[in-house]
Amino acid sequence: MHAIETVELTHRFSSQAVLRGVNLTVPTGSIYGFLGPNGAGKTTTLRLLLGLLRRQAGTIHVFGQTLERHRLAILRRVGSSIESPSLYGQLTASENLEVWRRVFRCPSRRIADVLDVVGLRDAGRKRADQFSLGMKQRLSIAVALLHEPELLILDEPTNGLDPHGILEMRKLLGALNGERGITILVSSHILSEIERLVTHVGIIHMGAIRFQGTLDALRALQAESSFTLLDTNDNPRALDIAAGRGIPGRLDQNKIVLRALSRDEAGRLTGALAASGIAVHEITTARRDLERIFLDLIGAGE
């Protein structure tokens, strides 16, 4: 079952299309990284999922229910933090949580519980406008967790955080998913920030989904697009020798293109070529990291 499923979600601001048939599928229990550059349509998608924008075309199902028909019932099971933290600056952290505790009708002990979870136990009496950005982000997540939601929707929760803050946030979200089984949809424009956190990835660019699948599927794409380049004094014969060793390749612009070889494989192949009297002029392996794949998918690779 999917926690979130959108079908052909399309949205326009005046005449400009910001979402073009987005089919988003967030499996229950996953941490779904929703990636895309600024202006790609991430926040618009998330706002539509929460009913903050009126749907124009396409369908939205959350927990298998239509958002429009079951909006309030769905929102009771969803915690969210969209863009900048929504905190009342003149209130303390505990008072901010009390505002939402009354709305969600949860027991008073939940305030201490969530402050503990986000590591703000000792800051409950501090005014929110005296918080650092990292503390504000964490307090926003505490607000989102107050009613023990099954699904968290977080829009760029690491925005403005220093490396330590990003690490802390990653640990927190990982723990929420691992220990409490909360499905998390987290958006970011930087893959490396969430690469070590997510189980699934959706990449959006110019309002369209460019990739969607597991992180392993993205890594497979990475492996497919890495290669080893070989140049010798007799490339056709070298190609045959490589093929004979179970490393098929092809000639491209008078050079041999092989799948990405490990250091050992490259060493063994050059040894075999030398033994056959072939001089190796060049051997290099181009490994494309996920960031490069991401940039290629959003058309910013070159």
Added chain:
Amino acid sequence: MIGAFALSVSSEWLKQKRSLTFWLVTGSAFFVPAIIFLSRFRRIDALPAVYRADGFWERLWVQSWESMALMILPMAIMLTVTLITQIEDRNYAWKQVHASPQPLATIFTAKLVVILALVVEMILWFTAAIYLAGILPAVILPNVDAPPRAFPAARFLARDVDFLIDALPIVALQYLLALRFRTFLTPLGVGMAVWILSIGTISWTYNYVVPYSYAGLDYLMVEYKRPLMLPASPRAMAALYFVVFTIAGYGMYALRRDKG
């Protein structure tokens, strides 16, 4: 249902804690009575006679409400409504409010209830301040006796209700404007323009069409016994405007495409 609504109201009430609204409400309530109190000390020798006179409290009441009805009450309401509504804009919190499981009608009404509660609080503090402004000189100055008759609290509270109803169109229109324009100055500027119009046309036969004029008209008709030709009582017209502006305000709020 009622329990959930009461919790939404209490949540809204908590949001204005430590905001400027407390100072605005108490400041507006005590401003005129404080000036009257201080002015008593300009002519201390005349005070014993003033305090012995019949109708002391009524004169003090009329004197206090003159500035309140015409100027301070409308201004304070405009500022209070804008401040309360802008709490969400200032803290980027509309999106959190609208992503919470509350019907739009509950959100709209809970805020309105808080605003009305603050206006009631302001009028009650004002009445208490009038009493204090009257009684304190008699307590402080040995040659001044307390007024011969007791403070007519029940009668004055009944008039408080009248002025509260008179002020309802200001509440509703300012609320509509503050929800529509998410800046502080626009709703305040439009409100000021309507208020200036109500003052500028106070002698005009049809002044009653200006929705911010009813507290002033009520004051002139009842306290000054000025004969004014109105199609209905100021309270009835104010209540009608309130209903119309509230429905329009809710319609505009609920139909807004972008909710944060």
